[in-house]
Amino acid sequence: MSIFALLALAFDFLAEYVGIICLGGALFIGVGGYIAGVSNSWFGLSPALTIPIATLGGAFISTLILLPCLPLRGIYFAIISLMYPLVLPRIIEALKLFGGTDGIAGLTTFPNIWVDQYLIIAVVLISLFALRRLVSEDMGLVLHGIKDNDQAVRASGINITWYKIQALFIAAAIGCFAGAYLSHLYGWVGISLFGLDFSIMPIAAFVLGGPGTLIGPVLGAFILTPLSEMLRAFGALRIVFYALILVGFIVFRPEGIMNYFQRKYHQFERWIEV
Amino acid sequence: MSNEAILQVRGVSKSFGGVKAVDNVSFDLVKGKILGIIGPNGSGKTTLVNLITGFVKKESGEVFFKGKNITNLPPHKIANLGVARTFQITRPYYSLPAFKNLIVPLYSPRVKQTTGGRLGDRDAVAIDLLEEVGFERDARVPYKLASTLPLGYLKRLELSRCLALRPEVIICDEVFSGLSMAEIATMIPLMEKLQIEGITLMMVEHRLRELFQLVDRVMVMNFGEKIAEGTPEEVMETKEVKEAYLGTEAG
Secondary structure, three states: OHHHHHHHHHHHHHHHHHOOOOOOHHHHHHHHHHHHHHHHHOOOOOHHHHHHHHHHHHHHHHHHHHHHHOOOOHHHHHHHHHHHHHHHHHHHHHHOHHHHHHOEEOOOOOOOHHHHHHHHHHHHHHHHHHHHHHHHOHHHHHHHHHHHHHHHHHHOOOOHHHHHHHHHHHHHHHHHHHHHHHHHHHOEEOHHHHOOHHHHHHHHHHHHHOOOOOHHHHHHHHHHHHHHHHHHHHHHHHHHHHHHHHHHHHHHOOOHHHHHHHHHHHHHHHHHHO | OOOOEEEEEEEEEEEEOOEEEEEEEEEEEEOOOEEEEEOOOOOOHHHHHHHHOOOOOOOEEEEEEOOEEOOOOOHHHHHHHOEEEOOOOOOOOOOOEHHHHOHHHHOOHHHHHHHOOOOOOHHHHHHHHHHHHHHOOOOOHHHOEHHHOOHHHHHHHHHHHHHHOOOOEEEEEOOOOOOOHHHHHHHHHHHHHHHHOOOEEEEEOOOHHHHHHHOOEEEEEEOOEEEEEEOHHHHHHOHHHHHHHHHHHHO
């Protein structure tokens, strides 16, 4: 749940504040998860070390492999970033790297329920407020400028590639943390970490919660994940109902929950005054 | 008056497919003067601007700024050296208030360097810059979203974004186009003021009468080639120019 909240947050930050549509959620989860898995199982490091290593190292690797397509914009970047999570599991399968299709089992799990369940909520909140702070700072303005008009930013003497790299690194770090956390939660890493759920679900949460609000996608993830679990009762029809709810949202509330409530709140305030 | 060339363009060329957009163009930008560049539609003026500022890769030729070769530098490095440009189609950050648009250039390495990192309140600096280019008539305008501003203000915003860089050269790509006579009349003193402040201007224009009030020299382009250069009077007398560009109008 919080995993999806983190991914949705990263997606919202990149899409609405930097103008990069990145479907690489599964890539971040996979890279983060595998780094944590390998460093834990092969080198015997404790989760307190593997998670930071996976967060930073994974962000570095993800940024590096997405670097060549950074000049691409919009849908083109989205396609390439979606390609990696499809390609990497095939490579792992074919070369039998890191245990091949079996993955790496027997990782250290978290010692108690507090770390297990609540640490990640704290991280969601920290990332949320950190990103909110960032987008209102000067660097956030520059990123916003890149989204609105990247040529004008270049004419203003600012290296847009460097700023895009920084933004991508931040988003990738959030995603890789989620992946590393997930691997220690399950005690196992495997190619299902590259599952497209991790790329697509954040977008659903983003649409539902309200693009461009940062808090909205987090709320969206907190609503969608339990909803998806509840719909399990429908068995195979689950995806159908899930899709119907999403379509309903896109048709009737395209602005998302958060923007809708924000607007209602402002209307309500004004209504009191008049 | 010195005739020191601040920007030297030597034989730059660029083709798009089979079309020679800019063909072996050379000229000097003299420090503190205003150079006008005119030519019919599609004669390669905007491409020339893009070539000089690095937005389009040059096929051949070289560009020197204060003796330094800037031919293959990327756009942001050229801007940081002090060659600012405006865009013909205004490119504001639509979802930001007008004055926030200027925070981006104020954040550039060049501004940090020239002010030694002590710029003070960036918002106040941005508002001052907007007043300098003529936003002062209505105090609320700088706080409006750029997407709600009329074209006249957007063109001024383009210019102020250049000024925020404290440039030595400003390349204006049709700042007058799409403006009313009254609006142009208020822009002309602004350009004169910039020249007095020592900024070298290169103005790409279609509005000849207004341009000729301002410029010291004019260069005429047609089909990507430079066909004439001189004072406005000299250029108007040239046969090629009359034929290529002014033929119908002056005829």
